[in-house]
Amino acid sequence: MSLLCHHVVLVLLVVVLLAAVCCGYPTGDTYDDASMCGSRASATCGGVSVRYPFHLTNATKALPEYAAKSSFCGYPGLEIICNGSKAVLRLGNDDYVVSHVDYTGLTVSLTDADVIGSSCPKINHNVTIPQRSSLRLTSTVGNLLFFFRCDFVRGPKAPPKPPPIKQLACGSFMQGPRLTFLLPPADVPPGDDWSLQCEAVFSVPVLGDSLPVNANDPAWTKGGYEEPLRKGFQLSWEPSSGSERCGRCEQTGGKCSYNQDGEFLGCLCANGLMDSDGCKSRQNKKAIITGVVGGSAMLVVVAAVAAVLFVRRRKYEKIASSSKLLKYSGSGGTPRSMGGGDDDGDMESGSVKDLHTDLFSYEELEEATDSFNDNRELGDGGFGTVYKGSLRDGRVVAVKRLYNNSYRRVEQFVNEAAILSRLRHPNLVMFYGCTSSHSRELLLVYEFVPNGTVADHLHGHLAPERALSWPLRLSIAVESAAALTYLHAIEPPIVHRDVKTTNILLDADFHVKVADFGLSRLFPLDVTHVSTAPQGTPGYVDPEYHQCYQLTDRSDVYSFGVVLVELISSKPAVDITRKRNEINLADMAINKIQRCELEQLVDLGLGYESDPATKKMMTMVAELASRCLQQNGEMRPPIKDVLDVLRGIQDLCVMEKDGGKEKGLVPPFSPDTVHAQWDSRQTTPES
Structure with a gap:
């Protein structure tokens, strides 16, 4: 056997050497050169x-060898949406209109879409450049800071308005007692006590020469700021x-192909050929003919070797098939439960095939959402817009509609539909069904959760309440x-991968509904981690996952640690208006906890200073959060242990508040809000 293996290795080495001489390690793939890199992939859109x-x-296609992921001809993050007469570039969840691309200077000029068509524009978001993007802010960019709806009147401890700054005096900014300011960083008054009276603060990039000479000039505050916002800002990319x-x-005349995760796939060469590294188009015909003849001669040998390896691989796979990991061709790892196979794992209340998932027609959901009326838009759901709708049977629902049917988004759509169809837990959003894969559009249908997100209440538009x-x-x-413990405990386990306060919804009674499973991944039972490109939201992504590309269930624990800090601090996970070393809330929390400066982190309005019992509980939650935020994933507790500690703290809350009768204490979960039958009161299945 060892002699046979020796000969196989020699043959493979010869084949590899011949391939290197003749063909330069070609992938053997072809691609549609006209649509991916040719005439149909280039256009003039909006004068750009x-x-x-x-x-x-x-022009985004699936290459044959990489069919699991949508790929494109170009750099990551440089995808243009041709929207009528405008070229639009999406950064995070926000749209920016492209006014010019300088292919020599490697810069692109952008204007926030919220500015266009408005005589008194406002921008209520920060610029989010995904980590996988090739784009970076240029040195020509300055910043303006929007301080929205600041209230210096209400509340006994409200500080006075800083006298040097003048409010914006146009449009809706003049309505009501709340003031809004737009200042360059150099003109922001010292101290942050006054800015805490503002609903939100956002940093807006503009060209450096557009910054105002005098931010209190009446011409600036009455609409003069519009012109700098319309000029926009510049981003650059590396060659x-x-x-x-x-x-x-x-360098060899090819064009680079990447997938949606920012991974380099190969070199797209002339005549629809793809190479693993560089194009070999300069080889003469004789070399090509020699390569073809040599390749043909080796083909028989390769086929024989492949047959042997195939038989051995099949034998290995038969042994390995005892793993209960349910596979899918997409990177998200979608279960087979959509097909209702007999092998699907049991859940809390029966097998997957017993679950009821409805198929809706596009026309039914179009009617339910009033033709996807903008007035019914609830917000963004990761890779689609979510609308409120009313079904014919009286159910109020949330309908998620894909932005467009690119391969990556379709993959996430299928991933979320398949995962949700097999889950039942009172703290997970209820999934009602979806449209058929042959439908005009791909739509997901959930229960409507009426009370917004936790982020809305902590530091969003509902925070003042x-x-x-x-x-x-x-x-x-x-x-x-409890919801995450359930996900980690089922077989096969599920890692959510995008735990954050904007994905935690609240129903009318302020009970939790965890949502948005587009990035979730089924996890093998017999491994400690899965190697995959980091995905998630900045500020919540496990640093070990980001550095080592190794996803574990402790990645969710890290993200949940950030959520715990948000709950005790009322601060967002990322805020570029904070000090440089405190922009990331996780870093800020670890620093304050280690220095015993918890009073500088927590929301003092929750009773931290006035109620010893509340102070004790908030301190315990802060200590638990610091354990979840350990850099080393192995040092973090499993989510079940985190749940046990939180329940212990909650029991302390009940005891400290005289048996839970004090106003504001949450009652036990009501069975009236559960949409399915339950076998027991346990929130997680027994292992």
Whole structure:
């Protein structure tokens, strides 16, 4: 046997050497050169020339060898949406209109879409450049800070308005007692006590020469600021996307292909051929003919070797098939439960095939949402817009509609539908069904959760209502941990991968509904981690996952640790208006906890200073969060242990508050809000 293996290795070495001489390690793949890199992939849109390394959304294809992931000809993050007469570039969840692309200077000029068509524009979001993107802010960019709806009148401790600054005096900014300011960083008054009276603060990039000489000039505050916002700002990109392999590809006349995760796939060469590294188009015909003849001679040998390896691989796979991991061709790892196979794992209340998932027609959901009326839009759901709808049977629902049917988004759609169809837990959003894969559009249908997200109540537009008392926040932490414990305990386990306060919804009674499973991944039972490109939201992504590309269930624990800090601090996970070393809330929390400066982190309005019992519980939650935020994943507790600790703290809350009778304490979960039958009161299945 060892002699046979020796000969096989020699044969393979010969084949590899011949391939290197003749063909330069070709992948053997072909691609549609006209639609991915040719005439149909370039266009003039809104007066902007769109060509490599930019690419149009409709030029995104699935290469044969990489069918599991949508790929494109160009650099990551340079996808252009041709929206009528405008070329649009999406950064995070926000749209920016492209006014010019300088292919020589490697810069692109953008204007926020919220500015266009408005005589008194406002921008209520920060610029989010995905980590996988090739784009970076240029040195020509300055910043303006929007301080929205600041209230210096209400509340006994409200500080006075800083006298040097003048409010914006146009449009809706003049309505009501709340003031809004737009200032360059140099003109922001010192101290942050006054800015805490503002609903939100956002940083807006503009060209450096557009910053005002005098931010209190009446012409500036009455609408003069509009022109700098319309001029927009610039982003730059590196040649070859900063990739050595892409550089070699372009040096040999090829164009680089990447997938949606920012991974280099190969070099797209002339005549529809694809190479693993660089194109070999300069080889003469004799070399090509020799390569073809040599390749043909080796083909028989390779086929024989492949047959042997295939038989051995089949034998190995038969042994390995005892793993209960349910596979799918997509990167998200979607279960087979959509087909209702007999092998699907049991859940709390029966097998997957017993679950009821409805198929809706496009026309039915179009009617339910009033033709996807903008007035019914609830927000963004990761890779689609969510609308409120009313079904014919009277159910009020949330309908998620894909932005467009690119391969990556379709993959996430199928992933979320399949995962949700097999889950039943009172703290997970109820999935009602979806449209058929043959439908005009791909739509997901969920129960409607009416009370917004936890983020809305902590630091969003609902934060001024101060509806989330400390007992409520503790209950939210417990119920969210219960949902994650359930996901990690089922077989095969599920890692959510995008745990954050905007994905934790609240129903009318402020009970938790964890949502948005587009990035979730089924996890093998017999491994400690899965290697995959990092995905998630900045500020919540496990640093070990980001550095080592190794996803584990402790990645969710890290993200949940950030959620715990948000609950005790009322601060967002990322805020570029904070000090440099405190922009990331996780870093800020670890620093304050280690220095015993918890009073500088927590929301003092929750009773931290006035109620010793609340202070004790908030301190315990802070200590638990610090354990979840350990850099080393093995040092973090499993989510079940986190849940146990939180329940212990909640029991303390009940005892400290005289048996739970004090106003504001959350009652036990009501069975009236559960949409399915339950076998027991346990929130997680027994292992």
